Amino acid sequence: MGAPQEPDGDDGQHIRVEIPAEESVLQVADVFSLLGDPARVRILTALLNERMRVRDLAATVGSSESAVSHALRLLRAHHVVRVHRVGREAHYELHDAHVRALLQLALDHVTHANPIHVLGESDH
Amino acid sequence: MGAPQEPDGDDGQHIRVEIPAEESVLQVADVFSLLGDPARVRILTALLNERMRVRDLAATVGSSESAVSHALRLLRAHHVVRVHRVGREAHYELHDAHVRALLQLALDHVTHANPIHVLGESDH
DNA sequence: CTAACATCTGAATACCTGTTCATATGAATA
DNA sequence: TATTCATATGAACAGGTATTCAGATGTTAG
Numbered sequence: 247m248g249a250p251q252e253p254d255g256d257d258g259q260h261i262r263v264e265i266p267a268e269e270s271v272l273q274v275a276d277v278f279s280l281l282g283d284p285a286r287v288r289i290l291t292a293l294l295n296e297r298m299r300v301r302d303l304a305a306t307v308g309s310s311e312s313a314v315s316h317a318l319r320l321l322r323a324h325h326v327v328r329v330h331r332v333g334r335e336a337h338y339e340l341h342d343a344h345v346r347a348l349l350q351l352a353l354d355h356v357t358h359a360n361p362i363h364v365l366g367e368s369d370h
Numbered sequence: 371m372g373a374p375q376e377p378d379g380d381d382g383q384h385i386r387v388e389i390p391a392e393e394s395v396l397q398v399a400d401v402f403s404l405l406g407d408p409a410r411v412r413i414l415t416a417l418l419n420e421r422m423r424v425r426d427l428a429a430t431v432g433s434s435e436s437a438v439s440h441a442l443r444l445l446r447a448h449h450v451v452r453v454h455r456v457g458r459e460a461h462y463e464l465h466d467a468h469v470r471a472l473l474q475l476a477l478d479h480v481t482h483a484n485p486i487h488v489l490g491e492s493d494h
Numbered sequence: 495c496t497a498a499c500a501t502c503t504g505a506a507t508a509c510c511t512g513t514t515c516a517t518a519t520g521a522a523t524a
Numbered sequence: 525t526a527t528t529c530a531t532a533t534g535a536a537c538a539g540g541t542a543t544t545c546a547g548a549t550g551t552t553a554g
Contacts, residue, residue, distance in 0.1 A: 265415055271408050274476045274477060274480050275407055278403075283403070300502090301500065306387050311502095316502090320542095334550070353398060356397045425531085440513080459530065498551100500549100500551080501548105506544085508543085509542080511538100513538085513539100516533100516534095517532100518534095522528085523526100523527080524527075
């Protein structure tokens, strides 16, 4: 044991942080972006438990059916939800385990009010 | 056309999904929204390991110092990062365990290439 | 067939957001 | 003090986005 040996000659404080590949960064930001809208959070939260029809989703989350349909279209394009058509109805289900995990984790954090920090220092 | 007014009881179909409180929904969407930008993802990823100066952050993530400063200001306002000033330098560190967990989970999912689905936009 | 129904869609609108540019602040240095 | 350095900031502009409205599909019932 001794001084930390740097493989390529790092003397002191240099900047070596591995930013993931561009594609990974974009994918991560993309998923988070989908979850960054209250309306979609409500929709996906509703879909956490059971599959639902557009109509019922709209009633549950309190948005218009058109707005919900647009949101579902976006989520569908990103393979986050999946649709099963039954006659003239459309049953949607959450179909992305990663999104499910992220959403559940975030909801857990918020609702359980984990006291990691509540009030921060003032700045602006 | 008078729609049958239902007090709140479920008669036929039971659409009983518990959407979290409005405040929780907004908080969740807010956090995800912060993570929904590639530039901020890069910055926070860099900060996952070590605290860094604005200058080095900019060089690492490949954005201008001004853009990074603006991003850090936003993250600071949301108590995601914390600044420690040393002379004329500003050392930033990730200061939100929830954000850290979410980011690490998302990066893990993406980089480990869990074959739930890949990429592809074919929905119209 | 026609009518009611469930969902989807495109266009328009209003809002939000991230970057750049120029400049300001404040601290170290000469 | 004057200058250089590190960071912060505001205004402005460009691009993105979520909602609404009106109408289009496609489906079932009468």
